[in-house]
Amino acid sequence: MRVATFEIPLGIELLAAALGGLQGALFAAAHRDRRVDVLGVVIIGLSVALGGSLLRDVVLDQPPVVIWANSYLLVAASAAVLGMTLQQTLTRAEWPLTVLDAIVMGLFGAIATSKALSLGVGDVGALVVGVIGSIGGGVLRDILMNRPVSVLHVGTLYAVAAAAGAAALIVLVALSTPILIAGAGSATVTVAVRLAAVRRDWTFPEQGSMRLRRRS
Template identity: 30%
Template sequence: MVDWFHWLNLAGVAVCAISGTLMAYQKRMDGFGVIVLASATAIGGGTLRDMMLDVPVFWIADNDYLYTTLIAAFIPIIWLRLSPRFPYHYLLIADAFGLALFNVVGIEKALANDTGIAVAIAMGTITGVFGGLLRDVICREVPLVLGGELYATTCIVGGMAYGLAMYLGFEAQWCGAVALATTVLMRLGALRWHWEMPVFYNEN
């Protein structure tokens, strides 16, 4: 179970690193900008989570995450050299799975450090969305997580599903599976049917 989660977490890091690289491409950044943006997107959320939990930062304790980030950052660079089109639609689907996985990883890491379920849900949400928020702030864009689109909300609902499954006596791996499925389905539903939160604005 631990190895399975480790590899899936690496996959989530890779997807987020690709997302950061594509944003750097759109903003016409140089090589250093690509690395900064890919790294911020891929490991930013987990870094903040570990600092708040006062535990060793995951990519310092295990360099596999850093290597994965750097390798994944070159995937879209090579792809765009060979083809002018990149399958953004599939990346959004993969990003939904990465978001859900980071959410579950954050929840379980928080619970493993003896937090309550409310704090665990917050840690899961931070793990899932903070990297993307940091990416958008660096690029001077309105962060996706703040723009009304269902993103952070999917992590919160997924975390609540985890807590409910735990309350009902499910084993940890099944709690994680429930949270993963809930987050993924909500995020894919938001992409397909454009579900949004009400946006605060002045109509005048």
């Protein structure tokens, strides 16, 4: 079944890009020992903000929208500069940033999953593309900064939240839910899983503990 892409107003999407740029800059700033220079911080900001969208389009063999349109890059880069400047103030606003970050993950995940479905990708592929769209920016950031890719490791639940949201969208679309509602539902699921995980300190089992549990 072909479906429409979940489209959100450009303003919201740009806000999401801005938040990504901000967070990328704050992240780079929190790793001052790496001596990333000013332009490097902007590059990291762009990666976090737009990396997921870029990787989504590369994997879908489509011209990347963030490259073609000026607005995404401009907004994300400006936000990265802002984040760098206001770093000391912003790092105190940890909880609001976590909430906004979860919303951004949810929105980008829903956009990616529905874009994949609209191109005729199968359900499982759309799930993978959704996860890439949702957390790809963070993966790109970690690769560029030569750090362990955080979404793979115990204690983040990023990937789980992204997968849950993408799965929700696929189920809702299969039930013929209008794409606007399906997209909002998908983003809500991602946000709920992510924030619950942060709040209650949920973690996904480490592979070792899984083995142990099965043996005892």
